[in-house]
Amino acid sequence: MxxxxxxxxxxxxxxxxxxxxxxxxxxxxxxxxxxxxxxxxxxxxxxxxxxxxxxxxxxxxxxxxxxxxxxxxxxxxxxxxxxxxxxxxxxxxxxxxxxxxxxxxxxxxxxxxxxxxxxxxxxxxxxxxxxxxxxxxxxxxxxxxxxxxxxxxxxxxxxxxxxxxxxxxxxxxxxxxxxxxxxxxxxxxxxxxxxxxxxxxxxxxxxxxxxxxxxxxxxxxxxxxxxxxxxxxxxxxxxxxxxxxxxxxxxxxxxxxxxxxxxxxxxxxxxxxxxxxxxxxxxxxxxxxxxxxxxxxxxxxxxxxxxxxxxxxxxxxxxxxxxxxxxxxxxxxxLGLPDLPALPNLPDLPDLSPRSPAGRTPETSAATRTAGAEIDLRDVTFHYPSRDEPTVERLSLHIPAGQSVAVVGVNGAGKSTLIKLLCGLHPPDAGTIRIDGGDPSADEATRNRVAVIFQDFVRYHLPLRDNVGFGAHARHDDEVVLAKALDDAGGTTLLSRLEHGWDTVLSAEYAGGTDLSGGQWQRVALARALAAVAGGAGVLVLDEPTAALDVRAEAALFDRFLEMTRGMTTLLVSHRLSSVRHADRIVVIGPTGDPARTGTSVIEDGSHAELMAAGGAYARMFSLQAARFAAAGAGGTDAGRTGGTAGTAVEPR
CATH class of the missing domain: 1.20.1560.10 (ABC transporter type 1, transmembrane domain)
Incomplete structure (x- = not known):
């Protein structure tokens, strides 16, 4: 029955x-x-x-x-x-x-x-x-x-x-x-x-x-x-x-x-x-x-x-x-969704046709049009449903608007989890996360203030225009914004090599399309993050998107990124400590050593010089990586590449 x-x-x-x-x-x-x-x-x-x-x-x-x-x-x-x-x-x-x-x-x-x-x-x-x-x-x-x-x-x-x-x-x-x-x-x-x-x-x-x-x-x-x-x-x-x-x-x-x-x-x-x-x-x-x-x-x-x-x-x-x-x-x-949607029609796609915007100067950087946002985390605790122990426990961190911060830590320290919480992809179990006073897990306008390029960023099988323009919600068809973002990401030569320019599909699976190298894809992903500023982002996060670059190229790119985004709130996550040492501030997260706290939290906080002088966890990791770079250089190999690999072995994600 x-x-x-x-x-x-x-x-x-x-x-x-x-x-x-x-x-x-x-x-x-x-x-x-x-x-x-x-x-x-x-x-x-x-x-x-x-x-x-x-x-x-x-x-x-x-x-x-x-x-x-x-x-x-x-x-x-x-x-x-x-x-x-x-x-x-x-x-x-x-x-x-x-x-x-x-x-x-x-x-x-x-x-x-x-x-x-x-x-x-x-x-x-x-x-x-x-x-x-x-x-x-x-x-x-x-x-x-x-x-x-x-x-x-x-x-x-x-x-x-x-x-x-x-x-x-x-x-x-x-x-x-x-x-x-x-x-x-x-x-x-x-x-x-x-x-x-x-x-x-x-x-x-x-x-x-x-x-x-x-x-x-x-x-x-x-x-x-x-x-x-x-x-x-x-x-x-x-x-x-x-x-x-x-x-x-x-x-x-x-x-x-x-x-x-x-x-x-x-x-x-x-x-x-x-x-x-x-x-x-x-x-x-x-x-x-x-x-x-x-x-x-x-x-x-x-x-x-x-x-x-x-x-x-x-x-x-x-x-x-x-x-x-x-x-x-x-x-x-x-998931708390209604049985049936309110309307039978899917939303129409936005107009992606290129237009020549008036009154804009190409010289203006796409990454400097929006003020930086203030970030405040207080006693944040979070654990994944599949784990009994928290990944992050009672973590507190305040980042003033406009500051550049590097987040480092050992494997499993919760760096990527911290970024997900900051984006509102997971709500915290306890504590609060605020960006300019808004809750990213509950407020869409607050979430739109954060632009992130993850290590496993998406390689869209779509035209270059979309791959960069998706970062700028309301201005993805503005070629001035897109061109400046791609140039700031070091991808200008990439555009000149594409047969159909902005309309080239970035996949060899399509007629007239082409695939990119790992380094080229990373520059496109970085351009997407920079374009996001034109859409209102006030926080830019680079979550190890430059893993395919050698340590010298990554350091140069990060230095250029910090220069371009001066005045913005930026977070850099990298296992190569030499690449992020020029950030205004370096935050080390990891186990606190307190037996009563199994999750990770902030264990060191300061500039590169301050943390090196303190002789703590950051100084030990930095010195170990530097020693391996030097050993690789003495062996006659590319110190940057070998050092990058050695650094990964010492401090993977």
């Missing part, structure tokens, strides 16, 4: 989605479906009456009243059979509109799950991420789209069955109900069976199938092709894929077999009931209580009652669709 109630609930949700996506077209389609079912039912009746009228018409001859009746029923049957496909054609055209708007609505709902909650904790939760991935994969399957299209055909079939039920009931109401009921029982059992299979595919096998898909992509994609061949991984990956896939599908296969028995039983019931009803009709026809016309009509009606039964691939596609949308709505509820 629970399964049948769940099926009804899913169909109700599906109907709400259709109505929300395209109310007018859905209403029109509903009218067309009713008209189609009525036309088919009338065709059944007209055909029976035509067959019944033919003997009398033949006997009476042309021009007789009997012949006129036969001609009338012939015209009626012909009209029904001509009108039905015409209605179906119009219905199909309207269905395409409904389906397109339905898909736009549902895909927008998926995008909401990934983007509307500002924090990223839900995307880092394996359960939520696995379910979201399962929903996305289900929506890429052809059955999901087919399920939308076939909704109306399934409804038309059911209504045709209802018309046939009325026709058969004029002969014997209880026989009609028995026959229709046997088909309906089979349909319910089938829907429950197929729904269980699709739920298993989405829920019980989500992680295993995701792993199998990952291994499959490794075998068939370009990124891992070199190592796969170099290390001879092909056979191992094939075995791993088959094992993961078999483990994933075992649950599905087991449930298929276990739940198949009810289907076989209901099939037997349906066969027995329909055989009995046909036998009863044959008896009445032999006794003369059923005329020839009625016999033809009733046989067609009994055959049409099959519309109450399972409808094959069409019904399977709808089950696939409703299973995915039900999980999607459950995910939205878990």
């Amino acid at each position: 629970h399964r049948y109630t769940e099926t009804t609930r899913r169909y109700a949700l599906h109907a709400r989605l259709l109505w929300r996506a395209a109310p007018a077209h859905s209403a029109l389609n509903l009218l067309l479906v009713v008209a189609s079912a009525a036309t088919v039912t009338f065709g059944i009746v007209a055909t029976g009456r035509l067959v019944g009228a033919l003997p009398a018409a033949v006997n009476a001859g042309a021009g007789s009243a009997a012949a006129d009746r036969a001609w009338w029923w012939l015209a009626a049957a012909a009209a029904a059979y001509i009108l039905a496909p015409l209605i179906h054609a119009v219905h199909n055209a309207v269905t395409q509109v409904v389906s397109a708007r339905y898909l736009r609505l549902v895909f927008g709902m998926v995008a909401d799950v990934g983007t509307v909650p500002y924090g990223i904790a839900h995307l880092e939760d394996p359960e939520v991420a696995g379910r979201l991935d399962a929903v996305k994969r289900a929506m890429r399957d052809w059955t999901f789209v087919t399920g939308v299209d076939e909704t109306w055909n399934l409804l038309a079939n059911r209504l045709t069955g209802a018309g046939a039920l009325i026709v058969v009931a004029t002969w014997n109401w209880w026989a009609a109900l028995l026959a229709a009921g046997s088909y309906a029982l089979l349909a319910k059992v089938f829907v429950a069976w197929i729904g269980t299979i699709f739920d298993d595919l989405l829920e019980a096998t989500g992680n295993q199938r995701r792993q199998a898909s990952y291994v499959r992509d490794l075998m068939t994609g370009a990124p891992a092709a070199k190592e796969l061949r170099l290390f001879g991984l092909a056979d191992w990956l094939v075995h791993r894929y088959s094992t993961a896939w078999r483990d994933a599908m075992t649950v599905v296969w087991r449930n298929r077999q276990r739940n198949l028995r009810p289907i076989l039983v209901t099939c037997a019931i349906m066969l027995v009931v329909n055989a009995g009803v046909l036998a009863l009709l044959a008896r009445d026809a032999s006794a003369g209580t059923v005329s020839l016309a009625s016999l033809v009509t009733l046989v067609q009606g009994l055959l049409a009652l099959e519309a109450f039964g399972p409808l094959g691939d069409n019904q399977s596609a709808l089950a696939r669709n409703t299973s995915a949308t039900t999980m999607l709505v459950a995910l939205r509820a878990r």
